[in-house]
Amino acid sequence: MTENVVRLFKAPPTEASTSEYVLPHAVPDLPEPSKTAPATIPLWVRSGRAIKAAATHERTRTAGRVAARHSMYVAGGARIVARRAWDGRTAARYERMIRVAEVAGQIEEAKEWEERGRQFRAERHQRRMELLAAPQRLAKATAVGAGWGAGTLLAVGATLAVSDDDPTQVITPIMATVDFIHWLSIIVGVVWGPMLAAAPWIALLGLWDVGRRRQAAPQWALPANQQDDRDVVPDEGAITAALRHLGIGPLNRAFKDGWQPRWVSPTTRLGKGYHTQLLLPQGVTVEMVNGKKKVLAHNLLRKPVEVWPTEPPKQPGVLDLWVADQGSLSEKVAPWPLLTEGTTDYFKGVPVAVSQRGEPIIGKLMAANYMVGGIMGSGKSSLVIALLLGAILDPLVEVEAYVMAYNVDYDPLKPRMRALVKGDEDEQIEVAVNALRRLRDEVTERGKLLEELGGETVKLTRELALRDPRMRPKVVVFDECHELFMHKTYGKEAAELAVKVMKKARKVGITLIWVTVSPTADSIPRDVTRNTSHRVAFAVGDHIANDGLLGSGKHKAGITATTLIPGEDVGTAVTVGFTSKPFEVVRSHYVARDPEKGIDEVTPVVERAIGLRDGVEPLAELPTFQPADPLADVAAVLGDEPRVLTQEVLHRLAEHNPEAYREWGFADLKRALEPYGAEQYKSGGKSVVARDRVHDAILERLAEDADEEGDDHI
Structure with a gap:
């Protein structure tokens, strides 16, 4: 079979290389690609494919995320600034805090916020009344200021005229002031136009910066390095971020109102973990945080067992948080210290x-x-x-x-x-x-x-x-x-x-x-x-x-x-x-x-x-356990007496076997003897136990036991 030569690619010709590679086996000739195939695809299909490819390209997606992110920064910044302005000019903040305190059942806190709101309204009313009288005061102040200014300038001019022996110097200060105002108006006229044109862009830049600082854009639009920048070290920033995303309503509202944690104790290294204390906002309890312990642990990149939020006994309202190192529970525990040597002292532990x-x-x-x-x-x-x-x-x-x-x-x-x-x-x-x-x-x-x-x-x-x-x-x-x-x-x-x-x-x-x-x-x-x-x-x-x-x-x-x-x-x-x-x-x-x-x-x-224990005197052995036999024990304590008072029988039983009969009463004795027909009865108006009844019961039981043993051998 002849060898087929396939031209794979062209390489620069050298003495040790060739552009033709010979395969060791036969390869069928491949058909030449059709040069007219693209022309057979409709134009609208090719255009659609090109548009789809451009739309799904990574660069297009990145550009879209960038545009959405910065647009949302501006929109979010505008929302935040508007909220701050509204809170600053109205009593909305106080109303919110009153509702939070009422929901949490903190009546005293609600009254305090109500008083703060009343004081705010009174001060706002006073400011508004002062604004109504401001035009009159402004006109009066302007007139008085102009008069004092003109008089001062004339006095300075008179001083210059007397000093220079030149009467025209009287109006020199006034003319200098007029020239200053003239040049100032020229400067303002030159600068005012560009400033007016740049003002909207400066405002947009300010809103963008506010939105950027508060990360007002959606999560998918944030840069990769800002989408989840959690660190394994639970410092103040990480703890604040973890609390922000717990999903606790009052805590979320506190964050929206600008609440920032007050750290009673900063985050410090404590053993194999970190410890911190912070004061929770009003309306938020440690129990609420504990209810979200799994979420808190997730936010701090820990297992639930590695995160312990508690409330110190003498610091109500304070979140005491201890966060263990990742995987600290999986580490091997050190061997028991007394495994190979050493003694102990009961009084030391x-x-x-x-x-x-x-x-x-x-x-x-x-x-x-x-x-x-x-x-x-x-x-x-x-x-x-x-x-x-x-x-x-x-x-x-x-x-x-x-x-x-x-x-x-x-x-x-x-x-x-x-x-x-x-x-x-x-x-x-x-x-x-x-x-x-x-x-x-x-x-x-x-x-x-x-x-x-x-x-x-x-x-x-x-x-x-x-x-x-x-x-x-x-x-x-x-x-x-x-x-x-x-x-x-x-x-x-x-x-x-x-x-x-x-x-x-x-x-x-x-x-x-x-x-x-x-x-x-x-x-x-x-x-x-x-x-x-x-x-x-x-x-x-x-x-x-x-x-x-x-x-x-x-x-x-x-x-x-x-x-x-x-x-x-x-x-x-x-x-x-x-x-x-x-x-x-x-x-x-x-x-x-x-x-x-x-x-x-x-x-x-x-x-x-x-x-x-060598040299230590052993204590007396504990009594070996033997199940009590009430019938036999009663027969033993009766002795040869035909009848004995029930109370006396109970007393003798307690002496005979304290462990078994110390707590017995009349009902216990009856419950034990009744199945054998030997229980106590009244004789002469007194409760007694008869020896004959007890002995007959024992003989009957022995006979039954013998019959059972005989049946077992059959």
Whole structure:
């Protein structure tokens, strides 16, 4: 096959190059382009295409944007100047401010603006009355001025005539004045025409400048470098621009009226972010700004969790704004400081987290208690485990945990715990209630002992705890505590016991930690939340859960964990009570334990804590839980007596098993014995319990149990 030669392009001939390139394979001959094809397209079609191409060309678009921009600058400037002139000559501004104050419910502010408007109208009326009398005063002043001027010039002329001995000098000053006026009129006549011709253009230039400064053109017409010039640094200009575009009606009107923020505290660098304070205009509250928190964060190029607008407790009307660095939540948290070495002191606290500013957060233990909540997987356990690991690194501290669920979070700590109970059945709930009962008695006993050791004003110290083992610090965890407080049988009692213990425990070295995934008014008693010193909210579903953890009204005040994203902001929480600030956003330390990956940082800490206990006298073991058997226990307390008064039976039961029967009454005893037909009855007008009935019931139950075992073997 012959090779086809295709002339691709002409190149300057050189020794090493050629203008003809030979392809290694056959290429069919291409048809020559038709030179008459354009002539076959109608003229009107070609004209339309040319016009369309010209209209859609980038240069045409750019020119159109430039023309629209500068035209709108003039129109917008005229509108702004007209608005200012109207506000300056009328009471419109005062009327607007009165309406804004009335809408915001600020009656006193409305009255103040009404008074200012009345004063403005009075002054305007006075100016108008003065203008009516101005022509007469002007004519009189002109006549008097002309007379004084002529007299002065004649006096100067007379002085010159006497001095020069020339009578004609008398009119010399007057003639000089006439010449000056003549030349002035000539100059004005020359300049007046051009000035009159240039005046409209000067006015247009002034309007254009006003419109340009206020960016009166639409967004699409602005230059590329002015369409969105937001910066990641939230300085005063960026914050003002962000507020301008929040879409809050009263705030928009304030900006239109020329309001500019008054900076109580300028923007300064604070940790891993920026802090500023500014006074909001009348009619605009911090709650309104919080309602637009997502928009505010967007305007500042941040995530909602990285922007915190609040109102300082002692500065009403002031917006306190802290803006974190971009991506500060995604940075890795430093390892727990006590991971490989170190001990703790219950009375000084333990490290549990870092703030968004990068500062260490210390979890107080002495005179403190905790409420920790959030949805599943939000990181609650990471903070609680850090607290407990820190606590057990003090050899004096005893730890108990009652978990109303089946999870393994606390299992590695069990060797160092005094008690670990898990489960959500009635038996485990009863154990947790019994623990609260013991704590109620213990705080009372510790209070008496503390008074004996040092008097009424003494506080528990490490020295006192070392001196008497009965005063050793104790940390008690109730995880999934909503199961406890919502229990049909024990819920009400548990709530009452919890409040009683919390009110006294802080003084005597007992720290309670409540953990829940359901922080609502029904699941967590309000008195429990009110008496909690340290509140921690990980990601929550709504403002009800948020306020159930952090306290009523916190969501409206901007202290909210609803902006935390589940699965993304794991370990991040909004806290109250850890520092002197109204709230802190913290990221808890994570002590890793993942058996599937062979990672276990918890066990070495527990082993180190056990080693620190050498030489510390162990406390008596807690009673092992055994379900109460009312029928057998009643038979035991009756002994050989045929009948015993019901009240006496209840008293003996309380002594026999205080944990189970301390709170029992007549109805509880009847409810327990009635299914067996052994309940109390009246004898001689008094309520008694019969031994024979109880023994018969036990024999009948044994027979039933034997029958059931026989059936099982069939």
